[in-house]
Amino acid sequence: MSTTDKARVPRSGIVGGTFALLSALYFAQGLPFGFFTQALPVVLRRSGYSLVAISASGVLFAPWALKFLWAPYVDRYGSRRRWLLSVQLGAAAVALILACLDLTSGLQWLFVGVAVVNVLSATQDVVTDGLAVRLLDARDRGVGNGIQLGAYRIGMIVGGGVLLWLFSFAGWRALFVAMAVLIVASTIPVLLLRTQLDRADVRPAESTTAVRLAGTWWVRLRRPGVLAFIGLIAAYKFGNSMGSALVGPFLSDLGLSLGQIALLEGGVASGAALAGAALGAWYATRFGRRRALLVAGITQTLALGLYVAAALDIGGIALVVTASVSEHVFGGAATVVLFALMMDASERVYAGTDYTLIACAVVFSQGIAGLAAGVVGQAFGYAAMFGTGLVLSGLGCALLLWALNKGIGPVQLSDSGVMAPDRG
Template identity: 40%
Template sequence: MSAARPSNATLVLLASLYCAQGLPSGLIAHSLPVLLRQHGVDLALIGLLKLLALPWLLKVLWAPWIDRLASPRLGHHRGWILPLQGTVILCVAGLALLAPQTLFGAGLWLLLGLLLLVNLAAATQDVATDGLTVRLLPERWRGLGNSLQVGGYKTGMIISGSGLLLLIDPLGWNLGVGLIAGLLLLLTWPIWRFPERRLLPFRPALAETTAGPGLLLRHYRGLLAQPGMLAWLAVVLTFKLGDSLGSPMIKPMLVDQGWSTGELGQLTLASSLAGIGGALLGGLLYARLGALRSLLLFGALQAIGIAAMALLVGAGGQVGLVYAIALFEQVADGMSTVALFAAMMRLCRPEHEGADFTLQASAQLLLAGLVGASSGVLAKALGYGGLFVGAGVVGMLVLGLVLAYFLRPGSRRSLSEA
C-alpha cells in the first residue's frame, strides 16, 4: 500500500465510523445513569449498566469469523458494518419512540435488553472497523488514523453524554434521543458510499482455510507464533499500567476536597476536549517520529501527567492549577493511546487485521480494568499522593519493556521501521 497521506474521504469515513461508536457509548455510560436515578431507579439496577459492556470484552471470541466471512455483495468489512450499524440505529430509534416513564419503570428490562443488543452490535462492528482501518492506512499514517479513532469516539460520547443531558430539559427524551438516532443515520452515509469491493477486495487466500469451530484456536495461535509477539504483548499489557492505576482516583480526590458535581462536569468536558486535541497531535507526531520514539516520548509524558496529580493533594482550591494538570494529563493520555494503538496495528496480519487488533486491545483493557479496580485500595493504603507518584514511577519503568522489544535480537527490521 502507498505511504501517501490518506485522502480526505478516507479520513471522513474513519472519523464517521468511530464517532458512530461513541454515540451509544456516551448514552449508556453518561446520560442513562443520571436519567435512571432521576426517575427513582434503584442503584443496584443502575449498576447493571456496567455488565451491558461485556460484549466489548468478549468480542475477541468471535472476532476471527469477522475476518474470515465476507459479503459478496457489500464487501468484507462493509458487509459487517452496515447491518450492525443499522441494528444500533433501529435500537436507538426504538428508545426514542417509547415514553421515558415506560422505559424507566415497567419497561426497564426492555431498556436493558435493547442496550445489550446495542453493545453487542457496536462491539462486533468495532472489530470490522478496526480491520478496515488497518487495511486503509499505511504504517506512517496509522497514528493519524488512531487520532480519528480516539477523537471520533470521544466526540460521539460528548454529544450523547453531556450534550444529551443539556438537551433533555428543553427538548424532552423522545426528541433528544431521536436526534442521536438521526445523527447515527447521517454518519452511515460515508460507509454506504465507500466502494470497498473495488478498493480493498477480500483476499480469502490469506485468511483461514475453514471457518469451523477450530478457527478461534488457529487464528490466535498463528498470531502468537509471530516473531517477538510475546514480547510485544508485554508492552501492550503494561504500557498504560500507570495511567490505569492512578486515573480512577482523580475525581474522588477532588470530591474529597469539596468539588461539586457541576464543577466536576465542567472539568470532565474540558478534559475530554483536551484528550481529543492530544489524540490529534499524537497522530500527527507519530507520522514524523515513528513507533519507538512516539511510544517512549508519549509514554513519559503520560507518566509525568499522572504523577503530577500528587501536586493537587490539598490544593483543590487552586482551580487554575487543577485545570492545568488535568488538561496536561488528558493531552498526554490521548497522545500515548494513539501511539500504542498505531503500534498495535503493525502486528496485524493481512486478512486477520480485525481479530489481531482486537486481541491486543482486549488484553490491554482487561489488565487495565483489573489494575484500576485496585486503585481505591492502594489510595487508602498510600494516600492520594503516594498512589499518583507510584503510578508515575510504574509508567516510567514500563518504558524499559518498549526499548527491550525494539532492541531485541532479530528486531533490526522493526527498529528501522520505528
C-alpha cells in the same frame, strides 16, 4: 469494481475517502461509549452508588474484551459494508427502544441496553480496525490513528458531554433519540464510499471450516512474540487507565455540578485529547514510533501527578482543570502512537483478528485498572489511587521501551523499524 478500475482511482482519493469513512465510524463508536463511560458514572454516583459498584459496572463492557472470539468470523464471512450497516443500524434501534422505556423507576433495562450496544459497537470496532489496517500503509498510520482517536474523542465529547448536558434538563428520552439520530447519520459514509469498503474485502486464500475458524484467534495468539507484545501493551496502558478511571466521580465528590462536569470532561478535556491526538500523530510521523512512545509515556505519567496534588486539596479548581487537560493531551498522544504500533504488529490478511487481539489486551487492562482504581480509591482515597496509577504508568512505559530495544515482539515490528535488534 474490477482490478483495472481500482487502479485508476487516485491514491489521494482512496486515502481521503478512507479517512472520511474511518472518521464517521470511530465517531459512531465514541458516541455511546462516551456517555456510558463518562456520563453514566456521574449519574450513578448521584444516585448513591459506591465507587466499587460504579467500577464493577464495567462488566457491561465485557464484549470489548471478548470480541477476539468472533473477530475471525467477521474477517472471514460477509462484506465489510454489510457488517457495518447491520451493527450501526442495530445500535440505533437499541437507542430508540431505550428512549421508549421508563428509566426513572430503575436502571436495569438501561444496563441491558448498555450491554447490547457494547456487543454491536465491539463488532463494529473489529470491522473498522480491520479497514484501517488494510487500507492504510505505514506512512499513513500516524495520521490515520490521529484521525481515529480524534473522531472517537469527538464522539465521546458529544456522548459524555453534550448528551449529559441534554440529559440534565431533558431526561432519558431526548438523550437516546439524539443518540440514535447521530448513529444513523454516521452510517451515511458507509452507503457512499463503496470503493474503500470493496478494497478491504480481503480474506485468507485457504478454505476454513467454522470449527477451525473458532480457533483462529488462538493460532494468531501463538505467533512468536505476540503474547509478550500483548503483555507489554497492557502494562503501558494500565497505570494511566487506573489514574483516569474515576475522574468523573472524583469531580462529583469535589462538588462540581453536572453542567460543570459536562463542560470539563465533555468539552475542555476531550478537546485537549483532540490536540493530543494531533500532537501524537505529528510526533510519531516526524520522530518515529519508539521516541514518540517514550516521550508520550513519560508525559502522560507526569500528568497524573497533578491529579495527586488536586486530590490532596492543593491548587483548587484551577489545578483540577490543569490536571484534566494535561492528562488528556498526553494520554491522547500516547494512545495514537500505541495504536499505530498495534497496526504495525498486525498482518493485512488477518487484520481484524490480529488488531482485535491486541486491542482486547488494552480493554482487559483498562477493565482491571478501573476495578483496581475503585478498590484503592474506596479503601485509601483518591490521592492513593492517582498515585498508584502514576507509579504503574511509569513502570509500564519503561518496560515497553526496554522490550522493543531488546527486539521483543512480532516480526512485523521489525519490518516497520520500531524494534532494535536483540543486543543479547
